[in-house]
Amino acid sequence: MTVTDHSRATADTAHSHGLGTPTPDASRADRPTSFEVSDFTVPGGREEEWRFSPLKDIKPMLADEATSGHLEWDVPELPAGVTLTDIDVAAARERSVRAPGDRASAVAAAHSGGARVLTIAPNTVLDEPLQISVTGTGQDVRGHLLVEAGESSEATVIFERKGTATYSEFVSVDLAQNAGLNLVLLQLWDADAVHAGEIVARLGRDSRLRGSVVTLGGKSVRLNTSAAFAGEGARVDLFGLYFADSGQHQEHQLFVDHAVPRCTSRVTYKGALAGKTARTVWIGDVLIRKEAEETDTYELNRNLVLTDGARADSVPNLEIETGEIAGAGHASATGRFDDEQMFYLRSRGISEAEARKLVVRGFFADLVQEIGVASVEQSLMKAIELELEHVNEELAETEA
Amino acid sequence: MSTLEIKNLHASVDTPEGTKQILKGVNLTINSGETHAIMGPNGSGKSTLAYAIAGHPKYDITEGSVFLDGEDVLEMSVDERAKAGLFLAMQYPVEVPGVSVSNFLRTAKTAIDGEAPKLRTWVKEVKGSMEDLRMDASFAERNVNEGFSGGEKKRHEILQMELLSPKIAVLDETDSGLDVDALRIVSEGVNRVKENTGLGVMLITHYTRILRYIKPDFVHVFVNGQVAEEGGPELAERLEAEGYDRYLVEA
Ligand SMILES: Nc1ncnc2c1ncn2[C@@H]1O[C@H](COP(=O)(O)OP(=O)(O)O)[C@@H](O)[C@H]1O
Ligand SMILES: [Mg+2]
Numbered sequence: 001m002t003v004t005d006h007s008r009a010t011a012d013t014a015h016s017h018g019l020g021t022p023t024p025d026a027s028r029a030d031r032p033t034s035f036e037v038s039d040f041t042v043p044g045g046r047e048e049e050w051r052f053s054p055l056k057d058i059k060p061m062l063a064d065e066a067t068s069g070h071l072e073w074d075v076p077e078l079p080a081g082v083t084l085t086d087i088d089v090a091a092a093r094e095r096s097v098r099a100p101g102d103r104a105s106a107v108a109a110a111h112s113g114g115a116r117v118l119t120i121a122p123n124t125v126l127d128e129p130l131q132i133s134v135t136g137t138g139q140d141v142r143g144h145l146l147v148e149a150g151e152s153s154e155a156t157v158i159f160e161r162k163g164t165a166t167y168s169e170f171v172s173v174d175l176a177q178n179a180g181l182n183l184v185l186l187q188l189w190d191a192d193a194v195h196a197g198e199i200v201a202r203l204g205r206d207s208r209l210r211g212s213v214v215t216l217g218g219k220s221v222r223l224n225t226s227a228a229f230a231g232e233g234a235r236v237d238l239f240g241l242y243f244a245d246s247g248q249h250q251e252h253q254l255f256v257d258h259a260v261p262r263c264t265s266r267v268t269y270k271g272a273l274a275g276k277t278a279r280t281v282w283i284g285d286v287l288i289r290k291e292a293e294e295t296d297t298y299e300l301n302r303n304l305v306l307t308d309g310a311r312a313d314s315v316p317n318l319e320i321e322t323g324e325i326a327g328a329g330h331a332s333a334t335g336r337f338d339d340e341q342m343f344y345l346r347s348r349g350i351s352e353a354e355a356r357k358l359v360v361r362g363f364f365a366d367l368v369q370e371i372g373v374a375s376v377e378q379s380l381m382k383a384i385e386l387e388l389e390h391v392n393e394e395l396a397e398t399e400a
Numbered sequence: 401m402s403t404l405e406i407k408n409l410h411a412s413v414d415t416p417e418g419t420k421q422i423l424k425g426v427n428l429t430i431n432s433g434e435t436h437a438i439m440g441p442n443g444s445g446k447s448t449l450a451y452a453i454a455g456h457p458k459y460d461i462t463e464g465s466v467f468l469d470g471e472d473v474l475e476m477s478v479d480e481r482a483k484a485g486l487f488l489a490m491q492y493p494v495e496v497p498g499v500s501v502s503n504f505l506r507t508a509k510t511a512i513d514g515e516a517p518k519l520r521t522w523v524k525e526v527k528g529s530m531e532d533l534r535m536d537a538s539f540a541e542r543n544v545n546e547g548f549s550g551g552e553k554k555r556h557e558i559l560q561m562e563l564l565s566p567k568i569a570v571l572d573e574t575d576s577g578l579d580v581d582a583l584r585i586v587s588e589g590v591n592r593v594k595e596n597t598g599l600g601v602m603l604i605t606h607y608t609r610i611l612r613y614i615k616p617d618f619v620h621v622f623v624n625g626q627v628a629e630e631g632g633p634e635l636a637e638r639l640e641a642e643g644y645d646r647y648l649v650e651a
Contacts, residue, residue, distance in 0.1 A: 343457065347481075348512070350479055351479050359498075362543070364498070
């Protein structure tokens with residue numbers, strides 16, 4: 001007997017197409033950005049960018065006041081051409097690729113107590129991924145982080161976040177001309193962590209950014225990633241993988257701003273949900289401005305609902321202001337676990353728990369490969385296994 | 401020597417319009433080495449019979465019994481039935497995205513045997529079976545049934561049957577939609593497994609054509625959820641000449 005029979009998938013209920021349907025903002029481009037906290041009102045929950053968010057958890061991060069907490073940084077010996085420096089709040093404003101786009105990140109930048117800058121010098125080529133771990137120790141923390149990839153540099157940088165904290169951050173990612181950066185943000189928080197982050201990337205001419213976000217841990221995680229093209233011939237690939245259990249809220253908002261011609265963007269996010277109160281939100285906005293001729297873009301979000309009650313919202317939104325594009329598309333699908341797949345596998349002797357593992361592993365397999373860092377791939381597959389163990393235990397209990 | 405014994409089997413399915421009775425008392429006994437052709441018109445309940453034996457959760461067994469070598473099959477979960485030695489080659493095999501054929505086969509073999517197969521002999525076995533079924537080696541790396549043609553799906557089912565060596569196999573319209581070449585390859589596969597393992601076969605089919613390649617010992621005409629007539633191979637010849645009309649009029 002499978003208990004996945006009645007799982008609810010909120011498939012296309014929240015699927016809105018930008019074309020033809022007016023969004024509450026006239027255009028995504030009209031959203032204000034500012035370093036002044038007072039330029040943003042405290043969200044009440046009806047705003048387009050906050051309407052799915054767990055404001056109760058995020059509330060402490062919206063207060064315009066300093067906190068004393070910090071995260072523990074574990075930084076390996078840095079290779080030649082890479083530096084990690086501390087700068088003050090004013091300097092960090094100057095060096096960020098743009099100002100924060102919402103109140104939480106404006107507060108994070110204003111009260112960070114200074115920013116950390118990871119700089120990769122021009123023409124530096126890192127053969128090995130650089131992994132930096134930050135660990136929360138239960139404090140209330142505001143952070144501002146800058147990653148600067150110099151001209152024609154090539155690097156893989158992994159930020160792993162673990163432990164617990166109430167953490168908000170503003171992350172600026174700057175790719176100079178022809179830089180290649182593979183940036184991986186791992187949210188492996190303990191179960192009670194709350195994390196709100198805004199990541200803003202600017203891509204110089206011919207640069208290439210692969211930005212991966214993996215969200216497994218934490219009570220509430222809300223990440224808002226923007227990528228803006230500043231020069232022609234650049235490409236961004238944004239990957240996301242998330243797995244929400246009961247009690248977890250995982251929200252990923254994306255905005256790709258095609259402001260110049262001949263750039264390419266791909267957004268691929270996949271999530272699995274298990275447990276009655278598991279909740280995920282994905283909002284993917286792509287704007288192709290009038291100037292952005294020969295743009296090539298595609299965004300995809302897929303959600304796999306493993307058990308009853310879990311809810312996934314998926315809202316792709318494509319705004320096109322020029323007719324001269326190479327390609328633009330989006331796809332969004334939320335499906336519940338497929339009983340026929342389960343039956344097929346089980347009819348070959350494979351146990352229910354093992355069959356579920358096969359299907360979920362299969363669901364994530366191509367995405368995990370895309371992240372393109374061998375060490376991350378392995379630990380991710382392990383982490384997914386672990387999540388599935390929990391699911392299997394939970395289901396076994398409800399069945400018993 | 402194995403025996404699958406189906407007695408007075410009734411099965412129904414829940415539909416939006418209410419409960420629908422599909423199987424209305426099926427009696428059938430299949431021994432190792434025997435091939436039973438189950439022939440019937442579309443909608444007569446052949447797939448339901450196959451699914452009921454395999455334990456598909458959609459179908460409720462309302463009456464009757466299924467025993468394999470004295471063990472109560474209806475008490476077993478889907479995977480337990482497979483481990484007990486039952487195999488169902490499906491009419492419409494299911495796609496499993498992201499799961500490669502080789503991973504799938506190895507996982508199934510491990511589950512059925514209770515231990516992982518010895519790598520070297522296993523690889524050879526898989527390769528040999530695939531060659532016999534004229535499946536290209538690249539198949540192993542493709543995702544299960546994803547983008548497979550109809551013929552490829554059916555060959556893949558027979559490949560699984562050969563590798564998992566069940567006691568009794570139910571082949572649900574394995575012949576439908578195959579061209580003659582594919583039909584011959586698939587039939588050879590079934591005959592090979594029968595010869596090598598003494599497999600008992602329930603060969604569900606809509607057409608008589610496959611019976612030129614797989615010789616049945618018994619033929620059962622299946623109409624309206626029941627066996628309407630039973631006989632030897634000669635019954636198939638009669639069906640080929642007359643079709644199912646005679647039974648449908650009676651039903
Ligand atoms: N899951 C189902 N839901 C509703 N009706 C079904 C279901 N499965 C089978 N049926 C109905 O039961 C009858 C027998 O179907 P099936 O067993 O597939 O027949 P066959 O394989 O002989 O063509 C058909 O009328 C079919 O529509
Ligand atoms: Mg059928």
